[in-house]
Amino acid sequence: MKENEAKQIEDLVAKAMQKSTLETPSYQFTDKVMAAVNAQQHSAVTRHIPLIPKYMWVAIAVLTIGFTAYIWSVVQPTPIAWPTLSFDFMKNNLLSKEVGAITFSKITGYAVMLLALMLCVQIPMLKRYFDKQKLV
Amino acid sequence: MTTDQETTIINQIIGGDTQAFAVLVDRYKDLVFTLAIRMLKNREEAEEVSQDTFVKVFKALPRFKGDSKLSTWVYKVAYNSCLDRIKKNKNRYNEVGIDSFTENQIKTVDNALDALEEKEQQQTIQHCLQQLASKDSFLLTLFYFEELSLEEISQIVNKEANTVKVNIHRARKRLASILKQNLEPETIQSYERERS
Numbered sequence: 001m002k003e004n005e006a007k008q009i010e011d012l013v014a015k016a017m018q019k020s021t022l023e024t025p026s027y028q029f030t031d032k033v034m035a036a037v038n039a040q041q042h043s044a045v046t047r048h049i050p051l052i053p054k055y056m057w058v059a060i061a062v063l064t065i066g067f068t069a070y071i072w073s074v075v076q077p078t079p080i081a082w083p084t085l086s087f088d089f090m091k092n093n094l095l096s097k098e099v100g101a102i103t104f105s106k107i108t109g110y111a112v113m114l115l116a117l118m119l120c121v122q123i124p125m126l127k128r129y130f131d132k133q134k135l136v
Numbered sequence: 137m138t139t140d141q142e143t144t145i146i147n148q149i150i151g152g153d154t155q156a157f158a159v160l161v162d163r164y165k166d167l168v169f170t171l172a173i174r175m176l177k178n179r180e181e182a183e184e185v186s187q188d189t190f191v192k193v194f195k196a197l198p199r200f201k202g203d204s205k206l207s208t209w210v211y212k213v214a215y216n217s218c219l220d221r222i223k224k225n226k227n228r229y230n231e232v233g234i235d236s237f238t239e240n241q242i243k244t245v246d247n248a249l250d251a252l253e254e255k256e257q258q259q260t261i262q263h264c265l266q267q268l269a270s271k272d273s274f275l276l277t278l279f280y281f282e283e284l285s286l287e288e289i290s291q292i293v294n295k296e297a298n299t300v301k302v303n304i305h306r307a308r309k310r311l312a313s314i315l316k317q318n319l320e321p322e323t324i325q326s327y328e329r330e331r332s
Contacts, residue, residue: 006305008242013308016249016315017280020261025169025183030161033190034154040191041154 142206150198157197161190164207167281168214174273175218177266185221189214204291207282212292215274222270245312248319264314272307279304 026032090096104112148156168189172182192213200209249257265273271293278284278292286304290297 005242008246009308009312012242012246012249012315013276013311014280015246016261016264016311017276019254019257020265021258022166022281023170023173023182025165025186029165029169029183029187030158033161033165033187034158036187036191037154037157037194040195 143202146197146200146202146206149194157190157194160193160206160210164210165190167277168210170281171211171214171274171277172218174265174268174277175215175270176221177270181221185217186214189217192217205288208284208288208291211278211282212294215292218270218274242312245316245319249315260315260318264311264318267314267318268307268311271303272310275300275304276307276311 142160145156145159149160165186169182169186172185172189173179176182176185189210193210196213200206249260252260265276268276275289275293278289284292286297286300289304290300293300295303
């Protein structure tokens with residue numbers, strides 16, 4: 001009985017579905033899709049073009065190396081007399097001594113470390129969030 | 137598996153011939169749109185989601201491996217896009233209960249449907265499909281229009297083939313209930329009057 005009922009419902013629905021028609025989107029549907037696809041393609045292409053192309057980098061490298069080699073061969077290097085600088089004043093001034101005397105408790109140290117760690121976690125999360133927003 | 141012609145088109149698109157994609161859009165737009173309209177119950181939204189589906193397909197085309205039919209993959213993208221839209225809208229389309237039928241009732245509905253003119257029949261059925269729950273309508277459309285196997289449908293909706301079979305069975309019953317409600321009382325009465 002149940003099987004018979006199922007079979008009859010199956011036939012009825014098959015008949016109804018045969019009589020239903022496929023819906024058609026608007027006339028310009030394909031054009032709209034293609035416009036969206038082309039815009040996508042265009043933005044993808046512009047996004048990945050570097051400002052300075054590879055061959056320019058090669059040219060810059062060749063020019064720099066060539067110019068340096070040329071200068072090297074024309075002008076013979078002479079030892080440069082660097083002025084001798086003393087950085088002792090950094091050790092001896094009052095501020096350095098004051099700063100050097102400051103000591104932090106262990107808890108402060110751990111807190112700063114934890115803060116740094118949290119920052120490291122937050123940065124990639126924020127980056128992903130903003131990247132997603134850009135895509136939308 | 138993807139047909140040779142489709143593989144050629146896909147290779148053309150991946151190779152940079154964007155215009156070749158229009159062939160695929162023209163091939164699948166009607167069914168994708170029908171599936172979207174059956175799920176979303178709104179023409180404008182269905183058109184938006186269908187466009188979105190094709191843009192997604194275009195973007196993901198280089199990742200399509202070809203181990204399933206291209207159509208199956210396109211319908212899967214359409215299904216997920218519709219689900220996303222439903223979730224976004226927080227739309228809950230009417231869930232129709234499953235009535236129990238007697239053999240006579242089914243026959244009456246069947247005959248009442250026959251009694252309608254061709255155009256009226258189509259309108260009634262479209263109206264009934266509009267009232268059917270999104271997922272039920274989607275399953276029946278794939279099953280009857282594309283004549284996809286249960287295995288193929290299960291790939292699209294990401295469910296076991298047996299679950300799909302049960303879902304289609306319930307969807308049929310719900311559609312029959314809606315047909316019964318929509319054809320009653322006038323049509324059935326007039327049919328019965330004619331019969332007596």
